[in-house]
Amino acid sequence: MSTSSPGVAVVVGGASGIGLASARRLRASGFDLVIADINDEAAGTVAAELDGRAIHLDVTDEGSVTTGFAGIEDLRAVVNCAGLSIPGAITELELAGWQTTVDICLTGSFLVLKHAGRHIADGGSITMIASLNGRQPGTGMAAYCAAKAGVLMLVEVAALELAERGVRVNAVSPGLVQTPLTEPLSFIPGLTEEYLENTPLGRVGQPDDVAATVAFLASADAGWMTGAAIDLNGGAHLQRYPDILGKVRALAQP
DSSP: OOTTOOOEEEEETTTSHHHHHHHHHHHHTTOEEEEEESOHHHHHHHHHHTTOEEEEOOTTOHHHHHHHHHTOOSEEEEEEOOOOOOOBOTTTOOHHHHHHHHIIIIIHHHHHHHHHHHHSOTTOEEEEEOOGGGTSOOTTBHHHHHHHHHHHHHHHHHHHHHGGGTOEEEEEEEOSBOSTTTGGGGGSTTHHHHHHHTOTTOSOBOHHHHHHHHHHHHSGGGTTOOSOEEEESTTGGGSOOOOHHHHHHHHHOO
């Protein structure tokens, strides 16, 4: 590690999307990086770009999370960007779809917090990527909404428990951000337009919008902030969420 570095930052899900943008921002802030991802090839590419290292990490496997964090020294910042959504109406969603979404988004967040909390240095920062859907419901998104709402409360509990060591735990709740995860939504006619109609600032987010906030939370400038959930959605939380289920069903009509 370079002598000028503020320490090591681990970006879980750092191989693409918000995680990749966050890794780049944190590197620009001087952190030495560990890119922790289930996609080994992509993680290796990002790590090479940012002069960091890559580790395999599956947030649904506690053994993988345990091993991943155990070997990291001078850990000062952790960002968890791992996420997935399997949509479906409550009366139609298969249990496996519910379970997969909850396993990755909520249980995965718990496991990252558990093991990051054990290894992070006193005074460090843990940031969880939550979602607008943690506070705003969307049709067909029961699993994702419930999981992300759970993440927000998990962050508050962790902030209480880790405060005695000066470890800050916060969440960022993005709205619609253009990433590989959200790309399929652009193929549903009228969905993006409805989202923009209900976003006062009139645009979707970019990964770097979120990354800028992530870098702030990892910095000394956020030294008095913990247990917070930052709404980062162009004001979309002030209005209503698009009717995803209705638009999907309309698409299926002959």
